[in-house]
Amino acid sequence: MGLLVAQEPYKRTMKLMGSRFDITVVAKDPVEANGYIDLAVNEITRIEQLISSWDANSQTAEVNRNAGIRPVQVNAELFELIQRAISISKLTDGAFDISYASMDNIWRFDGSMKEMPTAEEIKASVSKVGYQHIVLNKENSTVFLKSKGMKIGFGAIGKGYAADKAKDVLIAKGVVAGIINASGDMNTWGKQPNGNEWNVAITNPMDKNKVFAVLPITNGAVVTSGNYEKYVTFEDVRYTHIIDPRSGYPATGIISVTVFAPKAELADALATSVFVMGKNVGLNRIEQLPKVACIIIDDKGNIITSKNIEIEKS
Ligand code: ADP
Numbered sequence: 001m002g003l004l005v006a007q008e009p010y011k012r013t014m015k016l017m018g019s020r021f022d023i024t025v026v027a028k029d030p031v032e033a034n035g036y037i038d039l040a041v042n043e044i045t046r047i048e049q050l051i052s053s054w055d056a057n058s059q060t061a062e063v064n065r066n067a068g069i070r071p072v073q074v075n076a077e078l079f080e081l082i083q084r085a086i087s088i089s090k091l092t093d094g095a096f097d098i099s100y101a102s103m104d105n106i107w108r109f110d111g112s113m114k115e116m117p118t119a120e121e122i123k124a125s126v127s128k129v130g131y132q133h134i135v136l137n138k139e140n141s142t143v144f145l146k147s148k149g150m151k152i153g154f155g156a157i158g159k160g161y162a163a164d165k166a167k168d169v170l171i172a173k174g175v176v177a178g179i180i181n182a183s184g185d186m187n188t189w190g191k192q193p194n195g196n197e198w199n200v201a202i203t204n205p206m207d208k209n210k211v212f213a214v215l216p217i218t219n220g221a222v223v224t225s226g227n228y229e230k231y232v233t234f235e236d237v238r239y240t241h242i243i244d245p246r247s248g249y250p251a252t253g254i255i256s257v258t259v260f261a262p263k264a265e266l267a268d269a270l271a272t273s274v275f276v277m278g279k280n281v282g283l284n285r286i287e288q289l290p291k292v293a294c295i296i297i298d299d300k301g302n303i304i305t306s307k308n309i310e311i312e313k314s
């Protein structure tokens with residue numbers, strides 16, 4: 001009889017892309033697990049260096065610096081990510097838009113905002129937003145933002161993309177199962193060593209210390225966008241960090257959206273999109289997509305689920 005080595009889950013928590021990441025891998029011992037987790041961390045760091053708009057050395061920052069000036073050559077990976085982001089803009093009638101980022105000067109969620117921006121400021125800023133003005137040239141692999149002041153940012157899709165890529169790297173190395181948890185954006189593959197599915201806890205947006213539902217997830221992603229983490233309050237009204245790119249004002253009416261999809265990138269982008277589209281349009285769009293489902297909690301506390309979902313509420 002051969003030696004049977006039991007596999008176990010090992011977890012490491014760290015800060016990456018400005019967020020908390022918990023990476024769990026199933027491995028035979030801590031040494032092997034650490035080696036795997038290091039690979040995932042390297043991959044996420046590599047992606048951060050490509051897509052960060054804060055890092056002046058990133059290709060994304062280069063594209064932004066040259067808005068209204070010239071097209072910038074980027075590598076195929078970034079080019080394709082932008083292409084996919086634009087597809088999601090089309091799918092959501094512009095509710096999702098990586099060029100929302102020029103609104104960053106107007107709506108800041110780092111504590112530095114002291115008053116509501118004026119209607120004029122918002123109007124001036126939102127005139128720089130529009131995925132239609134991101135010009136892609138496939139042959140030269142260039143990206144050009146048509147007008148000065150335009151800016152792209154991957155805040156609503158980057159963590160999901162990084163989670164997918166980290167998962168791919170680990171699968172390619174033969175890691176049988178694991179979870180990439182990017183601040184509650186969950187991406188899983190395989191099963192627990194005891195043969196059970198991974199169970200994923202979804203936070204209750206009304207009470208962050210309570211779990212809203214625990215669901216088994218096999219090889220897929222669950223992402224939640226909420227208005228309860230990053231927001232500003234003026235005259236008792238809460239303004240969330242998800243901006244409607246068409247109006248320049250924060251999205252209203254919803255407090256949390258959870259999206260289930262095969263890939264974390266799509267789930268991440270769609271969670272933000274549904275937030276902006278609102279419950280009716282949002283639900284309608286989600287129900288038309290294969291293997292995608294969602295749970296919406298509106299600002300009255302109503303829980304609305306897409307047709308293709310059944311959850312046991314806890
Ligand atoms: P989080 O990553 O904070 O959990 P989201 O995935 O919903 O939440 O992403 C929100 C972030 O996406 C914002 O902080 C901002 O950087 C960016 N963003 C805001 N509005 C939009 C939008 N309409 N389309 C694309 N990105 C957006």
Ligand code: MG
Pocket residue numbers: 155156157225267268269270271272
């Ligand atoms: Mg998102």
